[in-house]
Structure formats: structure tokens, C-alpha cells
Amino acid sequence: MKRLKIILAIMLGKLLIRLSRLLGNQGSNFPGAWGLRIYPGLLREMASRIRREIVVVTGTNGKTTTSNMIAAVLREQGYSVIHNRAGANMLPGIATAFIEQNNVLGLKEFDYALLETDEATIPALLREVKPRMMLITNFFRDQLDRYGELDRIITVINESLKDQIIKLILNGDDPLSLCFTSSGAQSIAYFGFEPTRYDVLDNRESREGRFCVCCGSELDYSRYHYAQLGEYSCQNCGNRNPEIEFKGQDLELTDKIILRVKDLRLESPYQGFYNAYNILAAAAVAKSLGMSDEAIRNAIHDYRPRAGRMEEFSIDSKRVVLILVKNPIGLNQSLSAVKDDINPKSVFFALNDNAADGRDISWIWDADLENLALEEHNIRKVVCSGIRSGDIAVRFKYTGFDTSLIMIESDLEAGICDALNCPVSVIYVLSTYTALFDCRKILLKLQKRSGQHPLIQPVRGQVVD
Amino acid sequence: MAQFSIAHLYPDLMNLYGDRGNLICLQKRLQWRGHQCSIENLGLSDDMELGRYDMVFMGGGSDREQGLVYEDLLRKGSRIMEQIEAGLPMLCICGAYQLLGQSYIAADGQVMDGLRFFNFRTVAGSPRLIGNILIEANIDGQKVSVVGFENHGGRTIFLDHKLQPLGHVIKGFGNNGKDGGEGLIYKNLIGTYLHGPFLPKNPAVADFILSAMAKRRGVELDTLLDDSIEKYAHDQVKDRLLGSSR
Numbered sequence: 001m002k003r004l005k006i007i008l009a010i011m012l013g014k015l016l017i018r019l020s021r022l023l024g025n026q027g028s029n030f031p032g033a034w035g036l037r038i039y040p041g042l043l044r045e046m047a048s049r050i051r052r053e054i055v056v057v058t059g060t061n062g063k064t065t066t067s068n069m070i071a072a073v074l075r076e077q078g079y080s081v082i083h084n085r086a087g088a089n090m091l092p093g094i095a096t097a098f099i100e101q102n103n104v105l106g107l108k109e110f111d112y113a114l115l116e117t118d119e120a121t122i123p124a125l126l127r128e129v130k131p132r133m134m135l136i137t138n139f140f141r142d143q144l145d146r147y148g149e150l151d152r153i154i155t156v157i158n159e160s161l162k163d164q165i166i167k168l169i170l171n172g173d174d175p176l177s178l179c180f181t182s183s184g185a186q187s188i189a190y191f192g193f194e195p196t197r198y199d200v201l202d203n204r205e206s207r208e209g210r211f212c213v214c215c216g217s218e219l220d221y222s223r224y225h226y227a228q229l230g231e232y233s234c235q236n237c238g239n240r241n242p243e244i245e246f247k248g249q250d251l252e253l254t255d256k257i258i259l260r261v262k263d264l265r266l267e268s269p270y271q272g273f274y275n276a277y278n279i280l281a282a283a284a285v286a287k288s289l290g291m292s293d294e295a296i297r298n299a300i301h302d303y304r305p306r307a308g309r310m311e312e313f314s315i316d317s318k319r320v321v322l323i324l325v326k327n328p329i330g331l332n333q334s335l336s337a338v339k340d341d342i343n344p345k346s347v348f349f350a351l352n353d354n355a356a357d358g359r360d361i362s363w364i365w366d367a368d369l370e371n372l373a374l375e376e377h378n379i380r381k382v383v384c385s386g387i388r389s390g391d392i393a394v395r396f397k398y399t400g401f402d403t404s405l406i407m408i409e410s411d412l413e414a415g416i417c418d419a420l421n422c423p424v425s426v427i428y429v430l431s432t433y434t435a436l437f438d439c440r441k442i443l444l445k446l447q448k449r450s451g452q453h454p455l456i457q458p459v460r461g462q463v464v465d
Numbered sequence: 466m467a468q469f470s471i472a473h474l475y476p477d478l479m480n481l482y483g484d485r486g487n488l489i490c491l492q493k494r495l496q497w498r499g500h501q502c503s504i505e506n507l508g509l510s511d512d513m514e515l516g517r518y519d520m521v522f523m524g525g526g527s528d529r530e531q532g533l534v535y536e537d538l539l540r541k542g543s544r545i546m547e548q549i550e551a552g553l554p555m556l557c558i559c560g561a562y563q564l565l566g567q568s569y570i571a572a573d574g575q576v577m578d579g580l581r582f583f584n585f586r587t588v589a590g591s592p593r594l595i596g597n598i599l600i601e602a603n604i605d606g607q608k609v610s611v612v613g614f615e616n617h618g619g620r621t622i623f624l625d626h627k628l629q630p631l632g633h634v635i636k637g638f639g640n641n642g643k644d645g646g647e648g649l650i651y652k653n654l655i656g657t658y659l660h661g662p663f664l665p666k667n668p669a670v671a672d673f674i675l676s677a678m679a680k681r682r683g684v685e686l687d688t689l690l691d692d693s694i695e696k697y698a699h700d701q702v703k704d705r706l707l708g709s710s711r
């Protein structure tokens with residue numbers, strides 16, 4: 001009877017996943033929710049077929065990137081992995097991942113399960129599955145945390161960890177990590193950065209005060225790495241950063257990230273200090289799981305950031321794809337998607353040069369646009385927009401586009417309409433950062449006006465957490 | 466139809482900020498006039514027989530890379546000045562421009578020898594001089610407005626007051642942020658801190674270089690090109706710098 005219910009739950013789940021895909025949804029939550037309704041022990045049952053370990057990744061920021069990187073390392077090492085989709089990080093979403101990747105009988109075995117989990121879902125998850133390792137990336141208070149929600153979550157996570165045999169991998173640069181103390185069956189390993197040349201030493205900078213988790217006094221920071229992550233101490237009770245096992249050393253942030261952890265040199269095409277933390281955290285987990293240096297190095301090296309958000313809209317039965325572009329590599333990647341699409345199309349490009357875009361727009365000349373104008377790529381019109389509409393128009397002219405195909409319209413909405421109003425079936429809307437949200441708003445409005453159902457979904461990859 | 470060739474010096478080492486845009490620009494503007502233009506990359510292992518080329522281009526690089534190039538050119542570069550005197554068109558941007566002078570004095574006081582073609586020196590300074598720039602250039606006796614983007618720590622100071630800057634700064638910093646000069650023009654050589662890239666948005670300067678190339682070959686470049694898009698981009702930056710938006 002139990003087996004029958006499991007099979008029924010999985011079958012229904014699989015059917016719902018397919019159905020929702022057909023309807024253009026990601027289908028990441030409700031199939032699992034229905035599966036759990038038919039057989040509440042579904043997750044427990046399927047999790048028991050994980051041969052090696054179940055690893056949970058939680059925290060405020062970086063869950064998706066970090067767990068993707070860990071999954072890449074495990075696969076590089078040759079293991080099979082169940083891994084839930086970004087954002088689908090509550091019980092139904094996790095159940096969906098198990099249903100989707102399993103066979104109908106629910107008997108398929110996997111080496112690892114990597115469960116990206118919403119912080120508040122941890123207690124419920126720990127009632128169903130028994131992970132041996134849990135990574136907490138960090139705990140950031142945001143403006144939404146006015147009611148002490150974060151403290152409440154930390155308390156319930158602590159509570160639910162009490163009787164577990166589990167290894168915690170924690171961020172030693174985050175003062176809130178000290179809320180977790182190893183009691184009984186738990187062990188803790190910390191990751192964190194040694195001083196880097198990107199640190200901010202000025203304590204007076206207008207940052208929200210951080211308070212000691214032991215006595216509540218305001219903490220003294222001798223350096224900040226990123227946000228509240230850094231070297232801190234409490235004048236009142238002597239509380240300070242714990243002993244770091246996985247030290248990030250020799251950090252270099254350029255157009256890529258280079259760092260060393262325990263004599264393992266890692267290089268990643270990602271950018272930014274927050275991603276350096278994601279890499280360090282992923283390496284700490286992978287090393288704790290016994291993965292080889294080589295697998296970690298290769299997986300981190302090959303793990304590519306996505307070309308940008310790719311979002312789809314449907315306006316007057318035309319397909320519209322919105323893509324963020326910010327550097328030559330990303331632009332090359334995005335344009336190869338444009339070239340691969342054989343349909344007649346127009347391209348809209350909004351180039352801004354505000355601080356967040358980068359004031360220097362010369363990077364558009366480093367991107368390889370030279371054969372974009374070839375007839376086989378079927379680009380019928382190029383609309384140039386944004387603060388630097390002229391520069392992108394000149395760039396397109398020198399790739400070989402006939403000037404009759406190039407149009408300059410600095411106003412975003414008028415420009416998008418120009419790109420829509422030509423005999424094409426697809427419109428690619430490329431935009432630098434500070435024009436992206438305006439473009440998106442305009443596209444949503446036009447989509448609504450054209451009377452179609454809102455049909456927004458990522459083309460590939462998922463939205464960043 | 467004529468076949469031109471351009472030497473691109475150290476493209477692997479000295480290629481920052483969209484420098485290749487300048488070469489694409491020259492090549493396309495010759496093609497649109499019915500001529501051909503090839504671009505040859507010359508690196509550390511090549512000899513520098515620059516007399517064979519119609520034009521020489523060199524861009525900017527980071528400090529470490531610039532050091533390698535300094536050493537290499539010091540060994541090979543003695544005859545380049547003869548070519549410049551004979552009217553070889555040359556465009557040197559940022560680091561390549563600094564290299565033409567007596568020396569470059571780094572922030573730690575270390576002195577790097579330049580090619581000593583011209584009597585100026587460059588001293589590292591802080592902060593970096595960064596931003597859009599507008600200058601009024603003097604090209605072939607004509608006053609032309611030129612726009613670009615500059616990003617340099619070095620301050621270039623003319624020691625010989627007969628040296629002619631490419632133009633004078635209307636908005637931005639230029640050679641040193643003080644004396645109002647930007648770049649250097651000597652016969653058919655232009656040195657400048659402007660990238661952006663420089664030539665596509667300033668077709669008058671591109672055509673100055675191209676006509677110098679053509680004249681040396683006895684070729685006429687009389688076809689006028691439609692530069693309305695280039696002019697739009699040029700004016701967009703100019704208006705922005707002067708405070709009126711478009």
C-alpha cells in the first residue's frame with residue numbers, strides 16, 4: 001500500500017511537472033506539494049536512497065551560486081547529484097527535485113543530495129531528512145528585518161539542530177555565526193578571508209551597528225571585507241572571530257576572481273567580493289566532503305556566470321528577449337544566442353554610462369561584433385538607445401551594417417516600439433544595467449497592453465538569488 | 466584601388482580600452498572608399514621594419530606590460546624616429562604616447578627610460594584622471610572638436626615649449642590637468658590620452674591620418690563619406706560635457 005502511494009505520488013508529480021512546462025511555467029513547487037499531499041513521507045522515503053551524504057545550503061545571500069558550484073564539484077568528481085532549482089527552496093520545491101530526477105518507482109539511487117533551503121524551512125526539512133552537513137553562507141539583516149525575524153530564525157535553526165549529528169560549515173567573518181555553538185554531536189568548521197587589499201578599514205563609515213551575539217554590546221571592527229563580514233571584536237566580553245579552518249588567501253578581484261585556500265589556487269570567471277565568498281564557501285564544503293583539489297579547481301574554473309538575466313515576453317505575438325549586457329565577454333555570449341536564432345529579428349541596444357554601468361563605454365569595441373551584419377543572421381533592424389545611443393550606433397555601423405538598418409532613438413520606450421514595429425518575429429532587447437529595469441517595465445506594460453497573458457520565464461538558467 | 470597596410474605594435478601587450486576600434490575605423494573608412502587595408506600584428510619576437518607600412522598604431526597597456534614593451538622598443542626603436550621625420554603616420558595612445566618622451570617616473574620614484582623622440586616627461590600621479598573629455602584640436606590648420614574618454618595616472622609635461630599639443634582642453638584633464646594641453650601632434654604622428662575609442666567618434670582625425678597615408682602613396686582620397694552617425698555620437702558626448710543633453 002505504501003509503495004503504491006509512493007508510485008502514485010511520483011507519477012502525479014511527474015505529470016504535473018510536464019504539464020506546467022507545457023503551460024510555460026517552471027513548475028517547481030506545486031508538483032512536489034501534490035506529491036507530499038498524496039504521500040506525506042515522500043521526501044523522507046526518497047532521501048533514504050541517497051548513498052553518501054545529504055548537504056544543506058542555507059543563509060541570506062549566495063545560496064544559489066554556492067550550491068551550484070558545489071554540485072559542479074561533485075559532478076566533476078563523478079558523483080550523481082540531486083539538486084533543487086534555484087528559488088524552489090522550500091519543502092515542495094525540494095520534493096519536486098526528488099520527483100523530477102527519480103524514476104517512477106522512486107527507487108533510483110543518488111550519491112549526493114544538495115538541498116538549497118530557505119532559512120525558515122530548515123526545521124521542517126530536518127524533520128524529514130537527515131543531512132550530515134550544512135553550509136550557512138551568511139546572515140544578513142536587510143531592511144525587511146525590522147521585527148527581529150532573523151533572530152527568530154536563528155533561534156529555531158539552533159533548536160532544530162540540537163539532536164542532529166551534523167557538521168556545520170559557517171562564515172567566520174560573520175558575527176552572527178557565533179550564534180551557533182557546537183554542542184554534543186555537532187562539529188563546526190569556519191571559512192573566512194585573511195586581510196585583503198580590498199578591505200575597508202574605516203570604522204566610521206555609515207554602516208548599521210553590529211552587535212555582539214553574546215552580550216549585546218556594539219562590535220568594534222578593525223576591517224570590513226564586505227558588508228558586515230570582517231574582523232570584529234567585542235570590547236565588553238572579548239568575543240571575536242573564531243579560528244578559521246578554510247582561510248581565503250591572496251585574493252585578487254579583477255575581471256575574474258583568484259584566491260587560495262589551503263594551498264589550493266582557485267580561479268573563477270565570476271566577479272565581486274560576494275562571489276569570492278561563494279567560491280570560498282563552496283571550496284570549504286567540497287574539501288570537507290573529501291573532494292579532490294583537482295575536481296574543485298576544475299569545477300570552479302569552468303563554472304560560468306550566465307550571460308545575464310534572460311527574460312522572455314510576448315508582445316503582439318512576437319517573442320521579445322531581454323538580456324543584460326555589461327562587458328565584452330557577456331556581450332559576445334548574448335550575441336551568439338542572437339546569431340543562433342534563425343528567425344528574422346530586430347536588435348534593440350540601450351547603452352548607458354552611469355556609474356553602475358561603468359563610465360567608460362569603450363568595451364563595446366572589445367566585443368566581437370564583426371560578423372553580426374552578415375545576411376545569414378537575419379537582423380533586419382538595429383535600434384540604438386540609452387544615454388550613449390550614438391556610440392553603440394557607431395559601433396554597429398563599423399561592424400558592417402548598412403546605415404539604412406541603423407536607427408537612433410535615445411528614448412527607451414520609443415526605441416523598443418521601433419524595434420517591435422518591423423517585420424520580424426523576434427526582438428532582442430539588450431541593455432546595460434541602469435537601463436535594464438526601465439526596459440523591463442516597458443516590456444511588461446506593452447505585454448499587458450497587447451492582451452496576452454503575462455508569460456514571463458527565464459530562457460535558460462534562473463534568476464539569481 | 467590601393468592596398469594599404471597598418472602595423473599594430475604589441476597587440477597582445479598593449480591593448481586596453483577598445484583600442485582595436487581605432488584600427489577597425491581606419492580599415493573600414495578605406496574600404497568604403499574602395500581601397501583595401503590589411504593589419505599586421507608585430508610583437509616582441511618581430512623586428513620593427515616600420516618603413517614597410519603605411520601607418521603604425523600602438524595602444525595602452527598596464528604598467529607591467531608597458532615595462533616589457535619599453536625594453537623591447539628601446540632595443541629596436543632607434544630608426545622609428547627617422548620614419549616619423551619622413552612623415553610616417555603614427556597613432557600612439559596612453560602608454561604608447563608616454564613612451565615617446567624622455568622618461569616615465571613611477572610612483573615609487575623609479576625612472577623608466579623612454580624612446581627620447583620628444584622632449585617631454587611623464588610623472589605618475591594620483592588620483593587617476595578619468596572621464597569624458599572634449600578638446601579643440603588643431604589639425605592641418607583646422608580647428609576641430611575632438612571627444613573621447615581618458616583614464617591615466619601619468620602627468621605628461623612638455624619640456625620643450627616648441628612641442629605642439631594635439632589640442633587644448635575644453636572639458637577634462639588632458640596631458641597633466643594643469644596647462645590645458647592634450648596630446649602631441651608632430652608631422653603625421655599623434656600621441657594622445659584619448660581612447661573611447663578615439664577615431665570612430667572623431668572621423669576628422671581618422672581622415673587626417675588616412676589622407677596622410679594616401680598622400681605618401683600618391684593616391685587621392687576624395688570620396689566624402691556620410692558621417693551623420695559618427696557626428697551624432699560625437700555631439701552626444703560634447704553636448705553632455707557642455708551641459709546640454711540630447
Ligand SMILES: [Zn+2]
Pocket residue numbers: 212213214215216217234235236237238239
Ligand atoms: Zn560581547
